[in-house]
Amino acid sequence: MTKGFPHWQQTPLYDHHSLLRARIGDVEGWKLPVAYGSQIEEHHTVREDAGMFDMSHMCVVDLHGPDVRMVLGRLLANDIGKLKTPGKALYSCMLNMSGGVIDDLIVYYLAEQHFRAVLNARMAAVDIEWIRAKIVEAKGQVTVVPRRQDWVTEEVEPLAVIAVQGPKAREKVFRAIPAARRAEKLKPFNSTIVHDPEFGELMVARTGKTGEDGFELLLLARHAGRIWEMLRSAGIDPVGHEAWDTLRLEAGVHRNGKDMDHHTSPLDAGLGWSVDLDSDRDFFGKSAVCARRQTQQFVGLALEGSAAVPPAHSTVTDEGGAVIGKVTSATYSPTLRIAIALARVAPEITIGSHVNVQVYRNKIAARVVRTPFVRSGS
Structure with a gap:
């Protein structure tokens, strides 16, 4: 080293x-x-x-076997049944039993007995341990083959x-x-x-x-x-x-460990669209997500007239000074030339509302906006 x-x-x-x-x-x-x-x-x-x-550094994992679709159907919150054409990809969260996000990932359907997942680098070891444990619980015939250099075998x-x-x-x-x-x-x-x-x-x-x-x-x-x-x-x-x-x-894209973690429901992280609650399919964490339901909404904040970037967990208050949420991640936007942030706030806050963000000792005015802030160059 x-x-x-x-x-x-x-x-x-x-x-x-x-x-x-x-x-x-x-x-x-x-x-x-x-x-x-x-x-x-x-x-x-x-x-x-x-x-x-x-x-x-991202960890590519190949999953092979006659039970791979069944196992992924239990592991992923999104509907694996959408993957029917070779090459098709699906974004999904993988949840723990309390309904928190272990990791978000992309899975590719390569063949009926061969799927490929791309795991976040920081969570790879946790993810693989969780996947293998759940395969054993389900008594499934699935082989998990990590393809990152620190995991591979000679074969x-x-x-x-x-x-x-x-x-x-x-x-x-x-x-x-x-x-x-x-x-x-x-x-x-x-x-x-x-x-x-x-x-x-x-x-x-x-x-x-x-x-x-x-x-x-x-x-x-x-x-x-x-x-x-x-x-x-x-x-x-x-x-x-x-x-x-x-x-x-x-682009309003989430980052695991910042915008959601194993304590955060995907509904509170603005990822409800990727959670299949309508079908009869059961998956790990589903009952907990249903029981918790949504208590916050995930929004963008455009800090008005300021390039000061709020640290993660900075307090968001309404115009009356009441705490309504917290920043999850923030940056200076080179495209918009202002500071922007992602935040979880109270569900009653409407798009277009004016709020304040605590940036160290200062309160900075911000506007609640929909994400993405920028996509396709504008």
Whole structure:
């Protein structure tokens, strides 16, 4: 391990970041670039052109077996029955028995006995332990195969993940990797696996968390460096994780551990749309979610005339001074040029209401807005 980073892991692309003199920081326990230069410029690159992120700290997990659909139907709050076409993706929360969010994830249907999930880096170990325990409880025939480098066995190759996002992302990916043109007609939240003669397995998924179009590329880790440089040669600039955070927040995308956690109901986190409460299907945490119901709503806050960013858990008050909620995450928006925040507030607060946010010793006026703040460059 590099001196100064005693417990952090590094991705297959670490040397490429170092050669570019990226500022390396701790991202979910991994040594990853937080910025290569100006965070603001990197942010605008994704909004206006195309940028790429090393997302190899995310944990790809393949699930195989005759009972995989049954098991995922119990593990996921969203309806796995929606996945019928190979390559189709589904966003879902995985809940604990008290109805709190263990993790939010994307799962892909590859074949009837083969699904693929992408887990958040920080929660990977917890998620895998939970999944395996529930498979044992259900006496299901499912094999869980993690594909991240710190989990793989000799029989399985690790995967790296590169996200390419922005209005010009797709055309530049096709220029860099001709085989990826198989994904040209993919609709959002769909994927395809290309068996490229040069790079082997390459999954091209039209997903991402920046509010822009683009792909997430899941590829064999041993080819990650070459593909990274091919993407750079096609005019795709590397972008650090500080810009990823401002982009996802402008897009109103949740971040596990900030906007929800194992104590938070998905209904209070604004994720009710991803929870299947209408069907007879039972899933872990369903009865608890039904019993708790919704006690808060999830909204955006646009801080008026201020670039002061409120810390997480900052108090939100109404115009009369009564506490109505708390900030979950916030940032300065390079696109809007104001501070913005995501917050959980009382359900009676209406969109357009004027509130105040406690930013250290100051109360800053804010307006309650719908999210996303910014999507597709505007």
